[in-house]
Amino acid sequence: MFHIKICGVLLKTDIDAVHQAGGDAVGLNFYPPSVRYLDPQAAGTRVLSAYAADCGLYRVGVFVNEPADSIREVIAEVGLDAIQLHGDELVSDVPVWTKLGLPLMRAVKIPGDKLSETEIEDRVRPWIDAGCHVLLDADAGSAHGGIGRSLDWDSLRDWSARFAAVRWTLAGGLRPENVAEAIRVSGARSVDVASGVESPRGQKSAALIAAFCKQAKNAFG
Numbered sequence: 001m002f003h004i005k006i007c008g009v010l011l012k013t014d015i016d017a018v019h020q021a022g023g024d025a026v027g028l029n030f031y032p033p034s035v036r037y038l039d040p041q042a043a044g045t046r047v048l049s050a051y052a053a054d055c056g057l058y059r060v061g062v063f064v065n066e067p068a069d070s071i072r073e074v075i076a077e078v079g080l081d082a083i084q085l086h087g088d089e090l091v092s093d094v095p096v097w098t099k100l101g102l103p104l105m106r107a108v109k110i111p112g113d114k115l116s117e118t119e120i121e122d123r124v125r126p127w128i129d130a131g132c133h134v135l136l137d138a139d140a141g142s143a144h145g146g147i148g149r150s151l152d153w154d155s156l157r158d159w160s161a162r163f164a165a166v167r168w169t170l171a172g173g174l175r176p177e178n179v180a181e182a183i184r185v186s187g188a189r190s191v192d193v194a195s196g197v198e199s200p201r202g203q204k205s206a207a208l209i210a211a212f213c214k215q216a217k218n219a220f221g
Protein backbone atom coordinates (compact mmCIF):
# COMPACT_ATOMS: atom_id res chain seq x y z
CA MET A 1 0.00 0.00 0.00
CA PHE A 2 2.67 2.51 1.10
CA HIS A 3 5.87 2.58 3.14
CA ILE A 4 5.90 6.01 4.77
CA LYS A 5 2.71 7.94 5.50
CA ILE A 6 2.85 11.44 6.93
CA CYS A 7 -0.51 12.05 8.54
CA GLY A 8 -2.30 15.36 9.07
CA VAL A 9 -0.82 17.50 6.33
CA LEU A 10 -2.41 20.94 6.10
CA LEU A 11 -0.36 22.93 3.59
CA LYS A 12 1.18 22.58 0.15
CA THR A 13 4.57 23.07 1.78
CA ASP A 14 3.85 19.95 3.88
CA ILE A 15 3.20 18.02 0.67
CA ASP A 16 6.43 19.37 -0.84
CA ALA A 17 8.32 18.24 2.24
CA VAL A 18 6.88 14.71 2.07
CA HIS A 19 7.52 14.44 -1.66
CA GLN A 20 11.10 15.71 -1.41
CA ALA A 21 11.86 13.45 1.54
CA GLY A 22 10.67 10.33 -0.29
CA GLY A 23 7.47 9.67 1.68
CA ASP A 24 4.82 7.96 -0.42
CA ALA A 25 1.53 8.73 1.36
CA VAL A 26 -0.20 11.54 3.19
CA GLY A 27 -3.12 11.50 5.60
CA LEU A 28 -5.86 14.10 5.18
CA ASN A 29 -7.67 14.37 8.49
CA PHE A 30 -11.45 14.87 8.43
CA TYR A 31 -12.08 14.57 12.17
CA PRO A 32 -13.28 18.05 13.26
CA PRO A 33 -11.83 18.06 16.82
CA SER A 34 -8.32 17.29 15.52
CA VAL A 35 -5.68 20.00 15.37
CA ARG A 36 -4.99 18.54 11.89
CA TYR A 37 -8.55 18.87 10.63
CA LEU A 38 -9.22 19.82 7.01
CA ASP A 39 -12.66 21.15 6.07
CA PRO A 40 -13.81 18.99 3.14
CA GLN A 41 -16.02 21.82 1.87
CA ALA A 42 -13.14 24.30 1.62
CA ALA A 43 -11.75 24.85 -1.88
CA GLY A 44 -8.24 24.75 -0.41
CA THR A 45 -8.72 21.14 0.67
CA ARG A 46 -9.56 20.05 -2.88
CA VAL A 47 -6.53 21.94 -4.16
CA LEU A 48 -4.30 20.36 -1.50
CA SER A 49 -5.51 16.86 -2.34
CA ALA A 50 -5.03 17.42 -6.09
CA TYR A 51 -1.53 18.73 -5.40
CA ALA A 52 -0.67 15.60 -3.41
CA ALA A 53 -1.91 13.44 -6.29
CA ASP A 54 0.16 15.47 -8.78
CA CYS A 55 3.20 14.76 -6.58
CA GLY A 56 2.45 11.04 -6.84
CA LEU A 57 1.46 10.69 -3.19
CA TYR A 58 -1.16 8.22 -1.99
CA ARG A 59 -3.98 10.15 -0.27
CA VAL A 60 -5.55 8.56 2.78
CA GLY A 61 -8.66 10.19 4.25
CA VAL A 62 -8.79 9.81 8.05
CA PHE A 63 -12.32 9.52 9.49
CA VAL A 64 -13.65 8.98 13.00
CA ASN A 65 -17.15 7.50 13.39
CA GLU A 66 -18.30 9.18 10.18
CA PRO A 67 -21.37 7.82 8.38
CA ALA A 68 -20.61 6.19 5.02
CA ASP A 69 -22.75 8.75 3.14
CA SER A 70 -20.70 11.60 4.51
CA ILE A 71 -17.45 9.80 3.59
CA ARG A 72 -18.85 9.34 0.08
CA GLU A 73 -19.42 13.10 -0.16
CA VAL A 74 -15.86 13.83 0.99
CA ILE A 75 -14.46 11.44 -1.63
CA ALA A 76 -16.50 13.17 -4.34
CA GLU A 77 -15.55 16.64 -3.10
CA VAL A 78 -11.86 16.15 -2.32
CA GLY A 79 -10.57 13.04 -4.13
CA LEU A 80 -8.98 10.26 -2.07
CA ASP A 81 -7.14 6.98 -2.71
CA ALA A 82 -7.99 5.16 0.53
CA ILE A 83 -10.16 5.45 3.64
CA GLN A 84 -8.75 5.15 7.17
CA LEU A 85 -11.34 4.32 9.83
CA HIS A 86 -9.95 5.59 13.13
CA GLY A 87 -12.89 5.60 15.54
CA ASP A 88 -15.14 3.03 17.16
CA GLU A 89 -16.44 1.62 13.88
CA LEU A 90 -17.71 -1.96 13.88
CA VAL A 91 -16.29 -4.69 11.70
CA SER A 92 -19.83 -5.73 10.83
CA ASP A 93 -20.20 -2.44 8.94
CA VAL A 94 -17.25 -3.08 6.61
CA PRO A 95 -19.53 -4.10 3.71
CA VAL A 96 -21.07 -0.60 3.84
CA TRP A 97 -17.68 1.11 3.48
CA THR A 98 -16.52 -1.40 0.89
CA LYS A 99 -19.27 -0.05 -1.36
CA LEU A 100 -17.42 3.29 -1.38
CA GLY A 101 -14.98 1.64 -3.78
CA LEU A 102 -11.67 2.54 -2.11
CA PRO A 103 -9.17 0.42 -0.14
CA LEU A 104 -10.00 0.40 3.57
CA MET A 105 -7.51 0.85 6.38
CA ARG A 106 -8.52 0.16 9.96
CA ALA A 107 -6.69 1.76 12.88
CA VAL A 108 -6.58 -0.95 15.51
CA LYS A 109 -5.88 0.68 18.87
CA ILE A 110 -3.52 -1.27 21.05
CA PRO A 111 -2.53 -0.58 24.68
CA GLY A 112 1.14 0.32 25.14
CA ASP A 113 1.71 -2.65 27.48
CA LYS A 114 3.27 -5.96 26.55
CA LEU A 115 0.68 -8.11 24.75
CA SER A 116 0.73 -11.73 23.66
CA GLU A 117 0.61 -12.70 19.98
CA THR A 118 -2.90 -13.98 20.56
CA GLU A 119 -4.07 -10.75 22.17
CA ILE A 120 -2.84 -8.78 19.14
CA GLU A 121 -4.14 -11.32 16.65
CA ASP A 122 -7.59 -11.31 18.29
CA ARG A 123 -7.77 -7.53 17.82
CA VAL A 124 -6.63 -7.40 14.19
CA ARG A 125 -7.89 -10.66 12.65
CA PRO A 126 -11.57 -9.67 12.24
CA TRP A 127 -10.52 -6.58 10.26
CA ILE A 128 -8.00 -8.46 8.12
CA ASP A 129 -10.58 -11.14 7.35
CA ALA A 130 -13.00 -8.37 6.38
CA GLY A 131 -10.46 -7.14 3.80
CA CYS A 132 -8.94 -4.14 5.63
CA HIS A 133 -5.28 -3.14 5.82
CA VAL A 134 -4.53 -2.69 9.53
CA LEU A 135 -2.68 0.24 11.05
CA LEU A 136 -1.61 -0.51 14.61
CA ASP A 137 -1.81 2.61 16.72
CA ALA A 138 -1.74 3.49 20.40
CA ASP A 139 -5.03 3.78 22.22
CA ALA A 140 -5.55 7.56 22.39
CA GLY A 141 -8.85 7.49 24.27
CA SER A 142 -11.28 10.21 23.26
CA ALA A 143 -8.66 11.90 21.02
CA HIS A 144 -8.67 8.71 18.90
CA GLY A 145 -5.21 9.31 17.41
CA GLY A 146 -2.28 11.63 16.87
CA ILE A 147 -1.08 11.90 20.46
CA GLY A 148 2.46 10.54 20.15
CA ARG A 149 2.06 7.49 22.36
CA SER A 150 4.15 4.41 21.43
CA LEU A 151 3.31 0.72 21.32
CA ASP A 152 5.34 -2.16 22.69
CA TRP A 153 7.38 -3.01 19.59
CA ASP A 154 8.64 -6.33 21.03
CA SER A 155 5.05 -7.60 21.25
CA LEU A 156 4.44 -6.56 17.64
CA ARG A 157 7.58 -8.36 16.49
CA ASP A 158 6.43 -11.62 18.10
CA TRP A 159 2.97 -11.28 16.52
CA SER A 160 4.22 -10.26 13.05
CA ALA A 161 6.82 -13.05 13.00
CA ARG A 162 4.08 -15.58 13.69
CA PHE A 163 1.58 -14.09 11.23
CA ALA A 164 4.10 -13.13 8.58
CA ALA A 165 1.59 -12.98 5.72
CA VAL A 166 -0.25 -10.01 7.27
CA ARG A 167 0.63 -6.63 5.76
CA TRP A 168 0.33 -3.93 8.39
CA THR A 169 1.45 -0.42 9.27
CA LEU A 170 3.08 0.72 12.50
CA ALA A 171 1.91 4.02 14.02
CA GLY A 172 2.00 5.65 17.44
CA GLY A 173 4.74 7.80 18.91
CA LEU A 174 7.17 7.46 16.00
CA ARG A 175 9.77 10.20 15.63
CA PRO A 176 12.98 10.68 13.62
CA GLU A 177 15.00 9.47 16.63
CA ASN A 178 13.10 6.22 17.17
CA VAL A 179 11.61 5.17 13.82
CA ALA A 180 14.63 3.07 12.74
CA GLU A 181 14.63 1.22 16.05
CA ALA A 182 10.84 0.78 15.85
CA ILE A 183 11.13 -0.78 12.37
CA ARG A 184 14.04 -2.99 13.38
CA VAL A 185 12.39 -4.28 16.56
CA SER A 186 8.79 -4.63 15.35
CA GLY A 187 9.48 -5.87 11.81
CA ALA A 188 7.11 -3.28 10.32
CA ARG A 189 7.35 -2.69 6.54
CA SER A 190 5.22 0.44 6.63
CA VAL A 191 5.08 3.36 9.09
CA ASP A 192 2.80 6.28 9.86
CA VAL A 193 3.44 9.45 11.85
CA ALA A 194 1.59 12.61 12.80
CA SER A 195 2.86 14.46 15.88
CA GLY A 196 6.45 13.19 15.65
CA VAL A 197 7.17 15.38 12.62
CA GLU A 198 5.60 18.57 14.04
CA SER A 199 7.01 21.60 15.79
CA PRO A 200 4.97 23.09 17.36
CA ARG A 201 2.13 20.57 17.68
CA GLY A 202 -0.14 20.67 14.64
CA GLN A 203 2.48 22.31 12.43
CA LYS A 204 4.51 20.01 10.20
CA SER A 205 8.27 20.60 10.11
CA ALA A 206 10.02 19.99 6.78
CA ALA A 207 13.26 19.23 8.65
CA LEU A 208 11.58 16.62 10.86
CA ILE A 209 9.79 15.06 7.86
CA ALA A 210 13.13 14.82 6.02
CA ALA A 211 14.86 13.27 9.04
CA PHE A 212 12.00 10.83 9.64
CA CYS A 213 11.88 9.62 6.02
CA LYS A 214 15.67 9.28 5.86
CA GLN A 215 15.76 7.13 8.99
CA ALA A 216 12.78 5.02 7.90
CA LYS A 217 14.13 4.44 4.39
CA ASN A 218 17.53 3.40 5.77
CA ALA A 219 15.85 0.98 8.15
CA PHE A 220 13.68 -0.54 5.40
CA GLY A 221 16.89 -1.02 3.41
Ligand SMILES: O=C(O)c1ccccc1NCC(=O)[C@H](O)[C@H](O)COP(=O)(O)O
Residues within 6 Å of the ligand: 007, 008, 027, 029, 031, 034, 035, 036, 062, 064, 086, 137, 143, 144, 145, 146, 147, 148, 149, 171, 172, 173, 174, 192, 193, 194, 195, 196
Ligand atom coordinates in the same frame (compact mmCIF):
# COMPACT_ATOMS: atom_id res chain seq x y z
O1 LIG B 1 -3.77 12.95 14.05
C1 LIG B 1 -4.85 13.17 14.60
O2 LIG B 1 -5.11 14.28 15.12
C2 LIG B 1 -5.91 12.12 14.64
C3 LIG B 1 -7.08 12.38 15.33
C4 LIG B 1 -8.09 11.44 15.36
C5 LIG B 1 -7.93 10.23 14.74
C6 LIG B 1 -6.76 9.95 14.04
C7 LIG B 1 -5.73 10.88 14.00
N1 LIG B 1 -4.54 10.59 13.36
C8 LIG B 1 -4.39 9.40 12.61
C9 LIG B 1 -3.02 8.91 12.34
O3 LIG B 1 -2.89 8.07 11.44
C10 LIG B 1 -1.84 9.29 13.19
O4 LIG B 1 -0.72 9.37 12.35
C11 LIG B 1 -1.62 8.20 14.24
O5 LIG B 1 -2.64 8.27 15.18
C12 LIG B 1 -0.25 8.35 14.94
O6 LIG B 1 -0.14 9.59 15.55
P1 LIG B 1 1.21 10.02 16.31
O7 LIG B 1 1.37 9.12 17.49
O8 LIG B 1 1.01 11.44 16.70
O9 LIG B 1 2.34 9.87 15.33
